[in-house]
Amino acid sequence: MNSKDLKLIYIWDAYCGWCYGFSTGLNEFHKMHPELPITVLSGGLFVGDRKRPISDYPHIPGANQRIEQLSGVKFGDAYQELLEKGNFVLDSEAAAKGFAALEHFSSEKAYELAAAMQKAFYSEGKSLSEEATFREIADAFGLDADEVIKRFKSDEAGRDSLKAFHTVHNLGVNSYPTLLLQKGEKLIKIGGGAMSAEKLEENFRTALQNDSLES
Template structure:
């Protein structure tokens, strides 16, 4: 079967716990299908009036228990402490700008860099609004750390990120994470969240024929 013009598109948000849980499954799927390009787009979960302190979302703790049960993802002690303190503001626009900065240097490693961001938050309790977080991720990933911070803070990056949010919204995405397959001019939803690797493989095979 030809894979020409086929592409996986992953819609995520850096502050989405289910995205964190799904990242391992996504990595395994892409490893199995390296012939398919993988694009990663930020959706913008906590923006505008929704960019609030983490303590304003009391459901997160119980959701994390379910994420651990369903996906095997583990939340670190530093993150648990951050959750208990409750004052870190989850700002998806800042996180998306940081992701765009990393992605700009290594677009083919977008999923890997997204996972590094979520480990920084969900394991190490680091703010995804802090340029130092991206400086560290860039250094660990063999990227230009100072270029990443400059890109993150550039006014045109904010404009680009907001346009990316609009592009995702126009797709009619109902939640994060969502994994899509673009086949020619058509988009097919493969799953996300607690979707298993086996289920993703079955759906992918069904679409590709």
């Protein structure tokens, strides 16, 4: 099959610790395959009645330890303080709006922008509901920060984030992270959890030969 018929679809949530861990392997895999375009879709993990203080999710500290062990990522001291205080509200809709605003001005760097958002939260303890966080990311990527913030506060960003949520729902994906390979008209899951670049490569090669594989 021609490589032009292949692309990656990465389904994540900015407040998903497993996505933060997955970023290490995905980043390496992405560098190995620059020929594969990657679409990034926000999944909406903490929306509706799940938009609650982080202390309402007591499994998170234990999960973070497991993520560190499996992926090698580190959760920063500033994030650990948020975790200990417990009153930080996880709001995936606000984060998705911020991502949509950034992506609007630099769609070719969608994955890098997503990774920058997770670094801001999990390493630096910065809120993904605050304008200041997206202003810093915009500046780091050479984007017009004022335009990014204007977009972040607009109805368009809200519509873009909801469109992403609906697309993910229609794909039948309810677990984050999920990496799909689009092979012509077929979608094949090749990654999730804290998977290494080597395992992603193995799954990718298998997917090129078959239409199904174990995730």
